[in-house]
Amino acid sequence: MRMLMATSPLLLGGCSLWQGCNVCTSLLSPTPPSPDEGRDDLGETQSQVSHTQQELSDQLLKDDRARSDYFDHDFPEDIFYTGEKLEMLTRLTHKFRGAQKHVGFGNFNLLGMDEFFQIADRASNVGALTAQEKLFLEELFYFDAKKYGFNGNKIFPGFTDAVKKSEAQKIPASGHYLKKGESLDIYNRLRKDVGESLILTSGFRAVAKQFHLFLEKGLESNGNISKASRSLAPPGYSFHGRGDFDVGKVGYGLKNFTQDFALTDEYKRLLDLGYINIRYTQSNLLGVRFEPWHIKVEV
Numbered sequence: 492m493r494m495l496m497a498t499s500p501l502l503l504g505g506c507s508l509w510q511g512c513n514v515c516t517s518l519l520s521p522t523p524p525s526p527d528e529g530r531d532d533l534g535e536t537q538s539q540v541s542h543t544q545q546e547l548s549d550q551l552l553k554d555d556r557a558r559s560d561y562f563d564h565d566f567p568e569d570i571f572y573t574g575e576k577l578e579m580l581t582r583l584t585h586k587f588r589g590a591q592k593h594v595g596f597g598n599f600n601l602l603g604m605d606e607f608f609q610i611a612d613r614a615s616n617v618g619a620l621t622a623q624e625k626l627f628l629e630e631l632f633y634f635d636a637k638k639y640g641f642n643g644n645k646i647f648p649g650f651t652d653a654v655k656k657s658e659a660q661k662i663p664a665s666g667h668y669l670k671k672g673e674s675l676d677i678y679n680r681l682r683k684d685v686g687e688s689l690i691l692t693s694g695f696r697a698v699a700k701q702f703h704l705f706l707e708k709g710l711e712s713n714g715n716i717s718k719a720s721r722s723l724a725p726p727g728y729s730f731h732g733r734g735d736f737d738v739g740k741v742g743y744g745l746k747n748f749t750q751d752f753a754l755t756d757e758y759k760r761l762l763d764l765g766y767i768n769i770r771y772t773q774s775n776l777l778g779v780r781f782e783p784w785h786i787k788v789e790v
């Protein structure tokens with residue numbers, strides 16, 4: 492079995508969090524890992540972070556608020572994909588990338604899983620998914636995300652649930668769609684009130700897109716899917732499927748998806764104008780990082 496040791500800031504003493512994290516450098520010293528017991532079977536799961544208690548108590552490490560504030564750390568109870576599961580995760584991530592390339596970035600946002608499978612079948616850069624790969628995705632979809640620390644609600648109950656494309660409006664030059672009605676109205680008002688320096692950075696998303704984002708985040712997290720779920724709702728759980736959307740500042744690039752967005756004039760304008768009704772607030776109890784860029788539409 493291939494083991495990947497987590498490159499945890501907790502263990503290594505570095506911090507990949509946004510500026511302001513002053514806890515991790517002196518936090519914990521490693522002790523031998525202990526098996527992650529009491530979890531439903533997700534395949535090979537193992538907690539790869541061990542700890543001795545110094546500044547943080549066990550209670551704090553288990554606390555949802557701490558998971559939100561230190562979303563980019565590994566926590567002792569995190570669930571990891573390792574071995575074959577990690578290889579599967581990697582292989583599937585590549586297939587999603589291939590399908591996105593095949594249909595185009597914008598169109599990919601609206602694909603249901605059935606369409607994704609059809610595209611994989613016919614796209615030479617993807618290749619049909621095996622029964623085992625489909626089963627893996629289905630199991631991931633139906634696994635109770637609360638077990639790996641994500642406390643949000645499920646938006647799409649079914650694995651093959653699709654969005655109505657007739658409900659989606661393409662937003663020029665963004666590569667994204669918005670759901671017609673309230674989402675689109677709010678976005679248009681935002682642009683009018685804040686100005687054209689405010690852009691749509693992610694809009695209406697169906698299940699395949701959420702799978703892709705989540706798998707990419709899982710891969711980036713060395714198979715730590717608990718950590719992935721602190722930055723990204725697992726497939727089926729994203730409010731982007733109901734109309735929520737993300738905004739950013741022109742030219743701000745990936746910083747639009749960091750706490751730095753909260754320092755921009757655009758964010759301050761949004762706040763002043765009362766548009767900010769944040770889904771994932773600072774130190775929230777959902778086990779998700781603070782997302783100042785995420786506009787909550789659906790209540």
Ligand SMILES: [Zn+2]
Nearest residue numbers: 736737785786
């Ligand atoms: Zn969002």
